[in-house]
Amino acid sequence: MSVHEVCEERALAKLWLTRAALPLWTSVGYDAKLGLFHERLGFKGEPIEALPRRLMVQCRQMYVVSHATLTGLMDGRALLETVFAQVVHRFRRSEAKYKWIFSIDPDGSVRDQRCDSYSLAFLLFALAWLYRVNADQFYLELADEVITIFDVHMAAELGGVTDGVPRPDGYLRQNPNMHLIEAYIALYESTGIEEYLGRAKSLYDLFCNHIFLREHAAIPEIHDNRWQVGQVDGAWYEPGHHFEWTWLSRRLARASGRDVAGEVQSLLSRAVIEGIDDSNLSIERVSIRNGERTASRRSWGSCEYIKACAAEAEANPAQREAWAGRAARALGSLRKTFLNTSVNGLWIDRVDRYGAALSSDVPASSLYHLMLAIMESDRVFGTVVPRAYSSKPSAALFLDRDGVINVDTGYPNKPSDISFMPGIADAIKLARNAGYHVVVVSNQSGVARGFMTEADVLNLHRWMANELSQQGADVTAWYHCPFHDDASVEIYKDSQHPDRKPNPGMILRAAHDLNIDLSQSSLIGDQETDMEAARRCGVSPHRFNGDDILVLASKIVLGAR
Structure with a gap:
C-alpha cells in the first residue's frame, strides 16, 4: 500500500x-x-x-x-x-x-x-x-x-x-x-x-x-x-x-x-x-x-x-x-x-x-x-527510471505513450493491455545511440476517472521499461499526469493542471530533472495536445499517424545532425 x-x-x-x-x-x-x-x-x-x-x-x-x-x-x-x-x-x-x-x-x-x-x-x-x-x-x-x-x-x-x-x-x-x-x-x-x-x-x-x-x-x-x-x-x-x-x-x-x-x-x-x-x-x-x-x-x-x-x-x-x-x-x-x-x-x-x-x-x-x-x-x-543528472545539457526525444509507444486500447493499465508499436524499440535505440535522452510524457486521466491508481501506472511503466530495455531500448525517464477536470477521484480533479498536456509541465519537469536542452529536442505524439505542449516550451513537434515510428524517429534524429 x-x-x-x-x-x-x-x-x-x-x-x-x-x-x-x-x-x-x-x-x-x-x-x-x-x-x-x-x-x-x-x-x-x-x-x-x-x-x-x-x-x-x-x-x-x-x-x-x-x-x-x-x-x-x-x-x-x-x-x-x-x-x-x-x-x-x-x-x-x-x-x-x-x-x-x-x-x-x-x-x-x-x-x-x-x-x-x-x-x-x-x-x-x-x-x-x-x-x-x-x-x-x-x-x-x-x-x-x-x-x-x-x-x-x-x-x-x-x-x-x-x-x-x-x-x-x-x-x-x-x-x-x-x-x-x-x-x-x-x-x-x-x-x-x-x-x-x-x-x-x-x-x-x-x-x-x-x-x-x-x-x-x-x-x-x-x-x-x-x-x-x-x-x-x-x-x-x-x-x-x-x-x-x-x-x-x-x-x-x-x-x-x-x-x-x-x-x-x-x-x-x-x-x-x-x-x-x-x-x-x-x-x-x-x-x-x-x-x-x-x-x-x-x-x-x-x-x-x-x-x-x-x-x-x-x-x-x-x-x-x-x-x-x-x-x-x-x-x-x-x-x-x-x-x-x-x-x-x-x-x-x-x-x-x-x-x-x-x-x-x-x-x-x-x-x-x-x-x-x-x-x-x-x-x-512520481516518475520511473530517471537517470542521473548531467551537468552538460543534452537533447531529448520526448514520446507520448498511448498511440506512440503502445497501441491505444483505451486506458491500458496492466501488462496484458500493452501491445508495443512495431519499430518502437529500434526507434528508442536509434535516439539513445545518437546521444538523445528518451523521455515519456503521458496524460493518464484514467487515474482521475477511477479506472486505475497512480501505483498501477508506475508499476506498468516499470514493466514497460524493463520490456524495452531487454531489447536494448533504454528509456531515460517516464512522466505521467493523473489529473483531469472530469475526475471521480477528488484529489486528482484539476481542469488546468500544469502537467496535463497541452500544458508543458511534464516536459519542463524532465528538462529540469535531467538537464535537457529543449531548443535541441523533439516530441512525437499522436494528438494535437501533444503538439501544443511541445510548442509551448520550444520543443519541435512531430505528429505520428500510425505509420512507421522508426522512419519518423530517423528523420528527426538523423536530420538534426
Whole structure:
C-alpha cells in the first residue's frame, strides 16, 4: 500500500502548492511598493508589513519562484526580474568592504548592515537557480563576488566559514556551511563549472572530518574556532539537519560519484529512531548525550525528513517500498498538522507534542523547505527510471505513450493491455545511440476517472521499461499526469493542471530533472495536445499517424545532425 499512499499524499501536496501556496505568496506575500517579498503573513493571510526584510528571505523566495518556473508550475520570470533588481539595489553596497547587508526596514533604509554567511549562502543558491531560468553572466559575476567575500573575509582557520563579519561571537556553526555546500552543488548543476563542485567536495570533507561527531552519530550545532565541541553533555543535535545532510550527501554523490553510504547510515542511525515521533513529525532538538527530546516540532524538520526519504528511495531501489511508506506517512502528517490552516496556502511553523500550534504567524522562509520537499517527492515517487543528472545539457526525444509507444486500447493499465508499436524499440535505440535522452510524457486521466491508481501506472511503466530495455531500448525517464477536470477521484480533479498536456509541465519537469536542452529536442505524439505542449516550451513537434515510428524517429534524429 505504501506506493499507493505516497502517490495520493504527493498529489495532495502538489495541489496545495500549485493551487494555494504559490498564488498566495506571489501575490499577497509580495510587497509591490518595495518590489520585495514580505517576511511573514498572519493566519488570516494578511502581510505583516512592519517587519524588516532580510536578504535571506528574498533569496529563498527567488529560489521558490525559479523552481516553480522551471517546472511549469507558474511563469515567474517577470517577478524574478523585479525582485532581483530590488535585491541588488537595496541589499548590495558596491562601495562597502563586504558588499552585502543583512536587512532593510520597510521604507527601504538599512536596518542591519552586518554581512552574514547564512544569507550569502542563500544568495549563491538563488543565483544558481536564476541562472537556470535565464543564463545571464551577471548572476555568475555576482556569485564570484560572493565567493571572494567568503574566501577573504569569512574563512575559518581549519576550513569552512564563520557566521559573518563582524562575527556575532566566537563560535562556528554547521548551518551556513551546510547551505554553502547546497549552493555550490546548485551552481555546478546550473553551469557545469567544476570549481563549484570542488568547493562543495572540500566543505563535505570538513563535515566528515570535523563537523560530524562520528562517535556520537550526531551533528552539534555549535563548535569552537577549531571545530571542536567542548562539552558534549550540554550539546544537542537537530534531527531535521541530519535529514538535510542525508539529502545533501546523496545530492553530492549524484553530482560527483562520491560514496556517501557510510555517512548517510550514521546520520540516520539516531535521527530516524530519536528524531521522529509517533505522529511521523520531526522533533526539534535531541540531546547528544542522553537522547532527551524537546516537546516542539517544526515544519521544516518534517520537510527535511521527506527529502531524506526520497533520497534514500532513489539511492536504494531495493528499499524503495519502505522509504515510500515513510514518505507517505510524513507527507500525511505534514498535511494534517502543519498545512491544515483556515487560509489555504499558509502553514503552522511550530507545534507542541500534541500538535497544538506554537506559532503566531507564518514565516515566508519556510516555503523553501516545503517547495523542496514536495518537488523531491514528486521527482522520486512520481516518475520511473530517471537517470542521473548531467551537468552538460543534452537533447531529448520526448514520446507520448498511448498511440506512440503502445497501441491505444483505451486506458491500458496492466501488462496484458500493452501491445508495443512495431519499430518502437529500434526507434528508442536509434535516439539513445545518437546521444538523445528518451523521455515519456503521458496524460493518464484514467487515474482521475477511477479506472486505475497512480501505483498501477508506475508499476506498468516499470514493466514497460524493463520490456524495452531487454531489447536494448533504454528509456531515460517516464512522466505521467493523473489529473483531469472530469475526475471521480477528488484529489486528482484539476481542469488546468500544469502537467496535463497541452500544458508543458511534464516536459519542463524532465528538462529540469535531467538537464535537457529543449531548443535541441523533439516530441512525437499522436494528438494535437501533444503538439501544443511541445510548442509551448520550444520543443519541435512531430505528429505520428500510425505509420512507421522508426522512419519518423530517423528523420528527426538523423536530420538534426
